[in-house]
Amino acid sequence: MPRSRSRSVAGGWPALAAQALLLGLVMLAVLWLTRNAATNLQARGIPMGFGFLGLPAGFDIPQRLVPYQPSDTHFRVFLVGAANTLLVAGLGIVFATIVGLVAGVLRLSRNFLGRALATVYVEGARNTPLPVQLLLWYSLMLAAPPPRDAIQLLPGFFLTNRGLYFPTDTIPRLEGFGFTGGASLSLPLAALLLGLIVYTGGFIAEVVRGGLQAVPKGQTEAARALGLKEGHVLRHVVLPQALRVMVPPLASQYLNLTKNSSLAVLIGYPDLVAVFGGTSLNQTGQAIEIIAMLMAFYLAVSLSISAFMNWWNSRTAVWERRT
């Protein structure tokens, strides 16, 4: 909001002096902290710098998208962990959006049962801490029976204490002591995904509800008056308009999901924080460098998601102008 009266730019010399003083203090503090760290690290015999990235890691990582073996370097560990984090975040975002969309629409539906169940789900998911949910899902999955007594969730989907099996081009089949065919998720991955989807889905449902309620009622009524079916009213008239309102809060939910995927460390899924911030850090003691890299990674992901959502936002805005 432009000010009607403007004082001299940036408040004159007292303000300038105060800022210079503040900047000086911040720099002094940084200097002091760095000196402390240098002294402490020297006392413990830990070299500063990123040289450790080239050293062999020497430990195994159970799940990886990037080829890896224990003789690979810590930098490789970083890549494997980052890929694992991105895998969970990507899958989580897609499925949480679907769950949130369904629950959000149901919360506004005419159907009493749908409304009630969606409300129970949304309130339950949002008001229970995610770490507790993750540990609960994981302990329930660990209590699943061994493969020969596998629980068939849906045709072709089997839950066992070794993992979740699902069909791809072939259907998983019990053979000897395990399943062959199809594909599988490890239990930690399955529990992490389930927890992230359930939790974030609840928040996305509220975003969806807010977006739908922001569309003027006249739009729905006009679409009905044109003779569109309920499903088409939702899909072609209400949702496209609601989407514009939903984009900024949706972006922040996606960011939250990505950040929350770091809770993987609680249930032993080898994400970036678990393998690089956990095992690599314990082995090398390079706390400052490793945590700086972790933070840089999450900041980069945050910035990419906001950039993508901004681009999407501008695209939906153009659609509006055409109509």
Add this chain to the structure above:
Amino acid sequence: MNRPRAARSPIAWVRANLFATPADAVITLALLLLLLWIVPPIARWAVIDATWTGETKAACDRGGACWAVVTARWRQMLAGFYPSNQLWRVGLAMLLLAAAVLPLAVSRWTRFILIAGPLGVAAAFAVLAGVGPLANVGTEYWGGFFLNVLIGVAGMMFSLPIGVLLALGRRSRLPVIKGLCVAFIEFVRGVPLITLLFMASVMLPLFAPAGASFDLLARALVVVTLFSSAYLAEAVRGGLQAVPESQRDAARALGLGPLRTTVLIVLPQALRISIPAIVNSFIGLFKDTTLLFVIALLDVMGVMRQALADYAWQGVDAEGYAFVGLVFFLACFGLSRWSAALERRRDRRPELERPLTEPA
């Protein structure tokens, strides 16, 4: 959404609300089947076949949930290892914390929150740690659900003044101040809490002068406070943006300087507008306290995990976590209803504009 009720008889209600169209009927039947499939087994496990008391897992032989793990250790879940004969101090501390939060609930006291909040929390800490005639109780004995409440409320009350300063700084026209505030807020909001907690447990000792040592609880509190202040800054910024410019103009016309305009005119209104956002932010922070066990604090999760690691309670993890989840659900659901009520009350006040942006 208020829809006009077409008819009053139960059958008409069922037809209108459950079977209005063929599609509705399909959805209703599918959801009913889902309920029938899910609810009875859960009810049987959690209530009907459950065991409620016992000394070890062996007592749970009825095939259902083993809630005995909760009842056997309820005192630790509540207050950790705080000495039994001093438990009244935990109760007193809770009352002090409640008093610290009170200005959030009473709108004419809102302006005192920045002072009364930290003071109330400090008093609670004094009672718990021991001042004057009270015996010292080291923080390693503090724990259980009360520790979650303590860290949640303390983090909130200490971070509120910092958050207000950050929010004001972010709106400042002075580039250095604005830049530092934006950098801090965006940095903290961009990284997961768990990395900040790891940072506190591994990095703080590195950055401290050689030989200095920090209490574990103090470290957690520093991290939680800084973390929360970045989120609160965004909540308060929404409130600051919602205070009409005319208020500032009027204050200036009365001859108030910039400092007094901010402290006496703008902030009280901005805080009152941001209260729902502040309470929502508190709910998030309170839920986040379940993560503190990763740095070995014995909050309710830490105590529960200790119990579950005990040989006597092998294999009752689901019950343990379900119980903690239920406790947090009740607390957070209640808080969120309260926050919604505050929001409705605020929006009824004609003299206050709604915030233009309300950060999540």
